[in-house]
Amino acid sequence: MKRLIEKGLMFGNLVEVSSPVLIDRYNRALKHLTGKTTALPDFHIDISGYSPEVGDELGDQLYLNPNGVNRQFILLTTEQKRAPLLGEKFSTTRPLLRRFIDENEPQLFALTAQDAVAGELDNSVFELGSPDRLFDIRRIEVRADTTRSHVANAQVLADKITRFQTAPDAWFDDVLIAEMIALARETGDVTRNPVALSPVAAEDASFWTAHFGGLYLFRAEDKSVVITTDPEVTTKADATYHLDQRNAIARFLDANGLVEPIIKARGVNGAAILRQKMDFILVDAAAELGRDVRDRRQLRSLAQQLGEALPDAYQGLAATLRWAEGAGPWPRIPSDHPAYFYLLRAASGPNRDMVNRLLSELAPLDVRQLFICHKQLFYRTYAGWPETKKAFVANFLEAEYQVDKAGARAALFGDEPAMEPADEPEDLIDIVGPWGAVRRMR
Structure with missing residues (x-):
């Protein structure tokens, strides 16, 4: 696998986390989601915030994906949208996360400037004891907020502002005013800069699962x-x-x-x-x-x-x-x-x-399609190939796919x-x- 890593064909486009500030934010989000933290001085994360290095440290490669069902995620930057999804369990996960980031990019950019955004792809199914449980996955919804609940507090503040503006004698409610001031210190002026994330969901979708x-x-x-x-x-x-x-x-x-x-x-x-x-x-x-x-x-x-x-x-x-x-x-x-x-x-x-x-x-001998469309299977089969085939395929993918991924995908599919x-x-x-x-x- 070393050859694939060196050519950027494995673990490519991951986001490096080495700043003490980002590591602190990551740990707050990790503690919030899992009760765990990392002591690593640097690591890399995918689109969901999962890090193979942190997984090794914790001895749990599913630390953000308990039971492989409800994927949790940590966003430190909107640049994660360009990263791959490692350890994929459902084909709907990465497209849904990418759409969530795309549709909320200005808000997420502002939120991640001061805190990590943590969330979950909620589908109401928490375990898969049998294949028939897959049919119970009807709606997958992205739920997210910062570790300090900026989004939830902004909604509470917006509700209090509405009450302040409409309720009789609200101008004389000292408790209400004090609560608004305290929340505003956390959220900023939500009347001019609303802090809200657009809901993103997939319903009755077809999917592949590992x-x-x-x-x-x-x-x-x-x-x-x-x-x-x-x-x-x-x-x-x-x-x-x-x-x-x-x-x-x-x-x-x-x-x-x-x-x-x-x-x-x-x-x-x-x-x-x-x-x-x-x-x-x-x-x-x-x-x-x-x-x-x-x-x-x-x-x-x-x-x-x-x-x-x-x-x-x-x-x-x-x-x-x-x-x-x-x-x-x-x-x-x-x-x-x-x-x-x-x-x-x-x-x-x-x-x-x-x-x-x-x-x-x-059609598994078409190694280019296998690599593009089913990386997990590609990596498994690659491990069993003779060295000559490994070298040929890795060199081909580096020379004729890596240089223009989007163009290659458009030309093929x-x-x-x-x-x-x-x-x-x-x-x-x-x-x-x-x-x-x-x-x-x-």
């Missing part, structure tokens, strides 16, 4: 579909599939408009993406054969040497590429073919990132999904609901 070995919960209205990585997991969803049930998963994704063929997607160079996926498959084949490959020229040479012994996934992508370049017929590649999921990307929509994460599990509600339904799939085909598949 619990139960990794599980995808798709839901809309009263229907739900679960895709699990553990074949022993069962749920009360309308349909539950394991990753090995490729035909059923393919039907579900296609019938509900969740995927599109890369080669036909608008605004991308589909042929270039397929070539890169073929290179990744060759890198894996070279590692299996104990061959050291360092560049694309050596990969092409290996492909020529292997000939018909090339992996089926490679040959399926090559056939599609020939069609795209006008050098061959459209290939018939069924959903149980090893190349099938390498040919897809998520369609635009609120579930785009989650579907791309799922596709990275179904399209524009970011909109935060606004979707337009009124127009076609049949939208009218019957995203999971309308589930009943037919059962």
